[in-house]
Amino acid sequence: MNNPEEVIQRLDAVDYLADDGLAMAIFLALRLGKPLLLEGEPGVGKTAAAKALAQALDTPFLRLQCYEGLTAGEALYEWNYQRQLLHIRLAESHGAALDDSSLFTTEFLQERPILRAVRHDGPTAPVLLIDEIDRADDEFEALLFEFLGEAAVTIPELGTFAATRPPVVVLTSNRSRDLHDALRRRCLYHWIPFPTPDRAASIVRRAVEGASDPLIRDACEFIGRVRGLDLDKAPGLAETIDWVSALAALGVTELVAGDVLRTIGAIAKTPDDRDLIGGALPSASPSAPSSASSSAGVGSPAGGPMAPPTP
Structure with a gap:
């Protein structure tokens, strides 16, 4: 290069x-x-x-x-002691003399x-x-x-x-x-710093085929906000990609709180983090409608997009 x-x-x-x-x-x-x-x-x-x-x-x-x-x-490296032992026994059976130079050769070297x-x-x-x-x-x-x-x-x-x-x-x-x-x-x-939401979206877009642009954008913005919380293990790009992949597999096209709760195991890796992320969401419940069946966001009384968590 x-x-x-x-x-x-x-x-x-x-x-x-x-x-x-x-x-x-x-x-x-x-x-x-x-x-x-x-x-x-x-x-x-x-x-x-x-x-x-x-x-x-x-x-x-x-x-x-x-x-x-x-x-x-x-x-x-490591020596293949089993092969060396077999070599010793074969030599003894033939009455041949052995020394270190015949045992410690590249033939018995494990790379x-x-x-x-x-x-x-x-x-x-x-x-x-x-x-x-x-x-x-x-x-x-x-x-x-x-x-x-x-x-x-x-x-x-x-x-x-x-x-x-x-x-x-x-x-x-x-x-x-x-x-x-x-x-x-x-x-x-x-x-290597954690990328901005826009750059993270570009990376996730490459990694997750079939995910909608609104879902990728909202998910990356959400992760950026979540990382501002006092988490045990803040989600990284790998978790973001896993999460968007899970959402896309469920047919989600627009992020709503109900879908976050259903798939929270992709980004929250401890019970405390799960509770903290869930508690920071707008009012929602696990039974909230999925965006796969409804485009209304549960975080807004007017049905708009889900508001991000507040650090």
């Missing part, structure tokens, strides 16, 4: 809408060969950005999902996502997503320093493997904890 504008166009072609800031961050990461750290609230499209980048580049996509207790054996990205020998460099790095332990970050800085992995028994085509590395974080300064120094950085 020759410039940030081309990044926007290529991502747009795979139905990912990138703003100027994200496009510049991706362009510089590609041009400089640096890992890119994307931060933002859950559901703003960090993971989707890495997937879309792999599609736009027409290159393999590798993913490492981080979690507490993640080890090098699950992220970098995990990071080593697989380093040793990838295809015509294009893969995109490696290290997803939710903030969920992993501090110690795991230290395992990444060599890889992030040099696109290499050292295996004590075999030596150092360096990538012939350094992978495109994208790390994501929801900021559930602070990341080590040494990791941040090795990466370019970009914060």
